[in-house]
Amino acid sequence: MRAVLVDDELANLENLQVLLAKNCPEVKVVAIASNIDDAFEKVNLHRPDLLFLDIQMGKTTGFDLLNKLSKKSFEVIFVTAYDNYGIQAVKFAALDYLLKPVDPDELITAVSKAEERIKGKINGEQLNFLLNQIKQTEPSIPKIALPQQHEIRYVSVDDIVRCMADNTYTFFYLSSGEKILISKPLKEYSDLLKPQGFVRAHQSHLVNPKFVKSWLKEDGGMLLMNNGDKIPVSKPNREMVKLVLGK
Amino acid sequence: MKKIIFIFLNLVIAISTVTAQKGIDFNKIYPSGGKLLMCVDSSAKNVYYSNVFPNQPNTSFSYLPEVNNISFQINFRKNINIEHYRYTILVDDKSIVVNKSINKAQLKDTHAGGDDEVFRSTTLGIFPIKGKIITILVYSIQTPLDIYKSVFYGKSIPKAKIKAIGKRSTIEKGVDYSYIIDPKEKIKLNLTKKDDELTIVKDRTDIDYIYYTSIKDKQTNKIISESTSWQYGSHIDETHQFSPYLKFDKSIFKKSGDYEVIIQPSAFGRYKMLPNEMEKYTARYTLSITLDEVRFTNRQMLIFGIITALLLGAIFGAAVTYIKRKASKKLAQQSKQKEIAQLQLNSVRSQLNPHFLFNALAGIQNLMNKNEIDNANRYLSKFARLTRNVLDSKELISLTKEKTLLDDYLQMEQLRFGFQYNLSASSDLDTENIEIPSMLLQPFVENAVKHGIAEKGKDGKITVSFEKQTSNLILSIQDNGKGFDTTQTYNGLGLALSKNRISLLNTIYKNTPFVLDIQSNTNGTAVTITLTEWL
Numbered sequence: 113m114r115a116v117l118v119d120d121e122l123a124n125l126e127n128l129q130v131l132l133a134k135n136c137p138e139v140k141v142v143a144i145a146s147n148i149d150d151a152f153e154k155v156n157l158h159r160p161d162l163l164f165l166d167i168q169m170g171k172t173t174g175f176d177l178l179n180k181l182s183k184k185s186f187e188v189i190f191v192t193a194y195d196n197y198g199i200q201a202v203k204f205a206a207l208d209y210l211l212k213p214v215d216p217d218e219l220i221t222a223v224s225k226a227e228e229r230i231k232g233k234i235n236g237e238q239l240n241f242l243l244n245q246i247k248q249t250e251p252s253i254p255k256i257a258l259p260q261q262h263e264i265r266y267v268s269v270d271d272i273v274r275c276m277a278d279n280t281y282t283f284f285y286l287s288s289g290e291k292i293l294i295s296k297p298l299k300e301y302s303d304l305l306k307p308q309g310f311v312r313a314h315q316s317h318l319v320n321p322k323f324v325k326s327w328l329k330e331d332g333g334m335l336l337m338n339n340g341d342k343i344p345v346s347k348p349n350r351e352m353v354k355l356v357l358g359k
Numbered sequence: 360m361k362k363i364i365f366i367f368l369n370l371v372i373a374i375s376t377v378t379a380q381k382g383i384d385f386n387k388i389y390p391s392g393g394k395l396l397m398c399v400d401s402s403a404k405n406v407y408y409s410n411v412f413p414n415q416p417n418t419s420f421s422y423l424p425e426v427n428n429i430s431f432q433i434n435f436r437k438n439i440n441i442e443h444y445r446y447t448i449l450v451d452d453k454s455i456v457v458n459k460s461i462n463k464a465q466l467k468d469t470h471a472g473g474d475d476e477v478f479r480s481t482t483l484g485i486f487p488i489k490g491k492i493i494t495i496l497v498y499s500i501q502t503p504l505d506i507y508k509s510v511f512y513g514k515s516i517p518k519a520k521i522k523a524i525g526k527r528s529t530i531e532k533g534v535d536y537s538y539i540i541d542p543k544e545k546i547k548l549n550l551t552k553k554d555d556e557l558t559i560v561k562d563r564t565d566i567d568y569i570y571y572t573s574i575k576d577k578q579t580n581k582i583i584s585e586s587t588s589w590q591y592g593s594h595i596d597e598t599h600q601f602s603p604y605l606k607f608d609k610s611i612f613k614k615s616g617d618y619e620v621i622i623q624p625s626a627f628g629r630y631k632m633l634p635n636e637m638e639k640y641t642a643r644y645t646l647s648i649t650l651d652e653v654r655f656t657n658r659q660m661l662i663f664g665i666i667t668a669l670l671l672g673a674i675f676g677a678a679v680t681y682i683k684r685k686a687s688k689k690l691a692q693q694s695k696q697k698e699i700a701q702l703q704l705n706s707v708r709s710q711l712n713p714h715f716l717f718n719a720l721a722g723i724q725n726l727m728n729k730n731e732i733d734n735a736n737r738y739l740s741k742f743a744r745l746t747r748n749v750l751d752s753k754e755l756i757s758l759t760k761e762k763t764l765l766d767d768y769l770q771m772e773q774l775r776f777g778f779q780y781n782l783s784a785s786s787d788l789d790t791e792n793i794e795i796p797s798m799l800l801q802p803f804v805e806n807a808v809k810h811g812i813a814e815k816g817k818d819g820k821i822t823v824s825f826e827k828q829t830s831n832l833i834l835s836i837q838d839n840g841k842g843f844d845t846t847q848t849y850n851g852l853g854l855a856l857s858k859n860r861i862s863l864l865n866t867i868y869k870n871t872p873f874v875l876d877i878q879s880n881t882n883g884t885a886v887t888i889t890l891t892e893w894l
Contacts, residue, residue: 131736211743212743213743216740217737218740277791277792279789297759312794346893347870348890350870351870
């Protein structure tokens with residue numbers, strides 16, 4: 113795989129080069145760039161398979177580069193120092209990211225996932241989806257990308273009735289009645305969707321309050337959903353659930 | 360002598376007194392016809408008269424309580440056929456003259472009422488009237504049914520007397536009446552739901568028509584009903600004559616209480632009969648009404664309704680405000696408490712940082728100095744992960760993540776001290792999805808490392824386990840170090856901070872308390888944190 117690395121700090125570029133050389137010999141770094149103009153040229157020139165992209169670069173962002181590039185025939189692994197605003201959007205788009213300092217093990221995992229995607233050619237819309245989400249200046253109901261084996265579903269947060277954990281997998285129950293299995297733990301979606309108003313009723317259940325019909329007192333507390341589903345509320349979460357529903 | 364003119368509407372005759380042209384001048388124009396004049400002796404102080412009675416047309420009534428003699432004169436308009444007229448005079452019940460024609464020879468021209476019109480006039484005679492009733496009837500043979508009646512009352516007007524008072528009740532087969540006969544001046548009457556009508560029966564007189572009846576609410580002193588509509592038919596007195604009676608609807612009585620029934624001569628009021636004079640002829644009865652249902656006027660109902668609504672509204676509003684205020688106060692208090700607890704938690708968390716952050720950095724420094732680049736890299740990322748976890752304001756962390764972080768930490772410390780460790784979670788725990796407050800165990804693990812097994816090197820052992828016990832989650836950390844006095848406060852241990860943190864967590868998770876248990880002796884230390892009913 114031919115890769116271009118983009119980061120505004122030279123030390124980070126060097127670190128990543130060394131780590132890739134050591135841990136991921138299948139990745140060949142064809143170019144490095146420390147600003148988006150430089151990166152724009154080099155990406156257009158080299159047409160890489162893989163782009164390691166820093167999110168925050170001075171006053172510009174990695175997203176600006178992506179916006180400039182008309183053809184995005186590459187996989188992107190974002191690299192960022194801290195969970196800032198950009199990473200949230202990346203998570204909503206179900207794209208891959210690494211945190212600095214880069215952990216060799218995480219790097220290996222990210223590269224192999226990228227390789228799979230390149231082979232399977234399931235990429236496509238995710239980057240455009242991400243850029244669209246970022247472009248929206250007005251607060252709107254966000255969509256979330258749910259990567260399945262052969263496709264990526266883009267679902268409005270408002271259409272998610274609830275999520276149920278199945279070990280490291282998560283079932284999504286949509287308002288259409290559909291049930292989707294996603295290979296990520298519930299915790300990840302819990303972190304993403306709690307700021308959207310979702311409430312963790314139980315260790316295995318994340319619920320969209322918009323679809324809660326009523327609070328049932330049976331079995332120490334249950335949520336009756338509009339579709340008739342009953343969701344248990346565990347004791348530690350009871351106060352918090354009441355608070356969220358009380359609003 | 361006084362001269363008074365009686366008005367006969369549409370009458371074409373006039374009767375006039377013989378003498379006495381002085382007196383009261385009634386310059387009234389009548390549609391047609393003429394006048395009957397009476398002349399009374401000048402000693403008379405008061406003359407009361409009236410000629411309008413409900414249901415009693417063509418009648419005039421004069422009350423002459425102080426008059427001794429009266430003379431009558433009849434006047435005709437000039438275009439009238441006087442020969443068609445007949446007159447009758449009655450003294451009391453006795454007829455003096457019956458259907459007599461006017462004596463044309465006696466007719467003279469006169470200014471009957473003192474006005475400009477000239478009438479043909481003659482006298483009907485002079486009569487003593489003291490203690491008598493003189494009635495003059497006049498009619499034209501062309502309209503024999505239109506008899507004009509003038510009553511001159513020389514007796515004292517009798518005070519009316521209620522012969523009976525009764526009520527009508529609805530019964531299965533129609534209605535039933537019940538009466539109080541010859542009631543006293545105080546009458547008690549109980550009106551039930553079935554009663555609908557009140558009847559007052561008066562004693563019969565020849566002049567019933569002059570009496571009107573009013574009912575007054577004694578409490579408000581307001582007349583609630585009046586009637587002049589005497590009816591005849593149902594009630595017959597001892598002389599086998601019909602007694603007049605009045606009917607009142609029950610609905611006039613809105614509430615229980617005392618009412619007054621007043622029966623007095625009508626219309627004289629207009630001619631200034633003085634109140635004390637009038638009182639002589641006025642009958643008064645007190646009627647104590649008991650209603651088994653309270654009736655209200657629309658206005659009262661409206662006012663009552665508004666007051667009730669306002670009162671209810673006010674009470675409801677007050678209650679709602681009170682409850683809301685109490686609830687919001689409680690909520691505010693709760694959320695404030697939680698906020699404070701959260702803030703304290705955050706500060707406690709940040710106080711934990713230096714302990715392991717700098718130790719970890721020292722560990723990485725050690726690797727660098729030993730030139731172990733690969734290890735340094737791995738430990739650096741572990742350090743980054745731990746630091747990130749501390750910096751993240753995430754309140755809860757999954758058991759899996761907690762385990763990873765503890766693993767990261769222990770690996771780093773293992774690098775420094777060379778001890779053994781074991782991290783385990785029982786298989787019946789859904790570690791991926793069970794969450795606990797982040798950084799809950801780290802200080803105890805750190806404590807175990809630094810003060811437990813640091814000196815023991817490779818013989819040191821730390822065991823961290825997550826277990827399920829019914830619905831409780833048991834988190835335990837054991838080491839085989841030298842132990843410490845649990846009653847002592849070790850400022851450097853982070854133990855005090857952790858204790859503080861747990862008590863803060865207990866203010867947030869009131870229903871699922873965290874129980875901390877520390878057992879320490881020279882063989883080691885066992886720390887157990889029980890999250891009650893957490894699962």
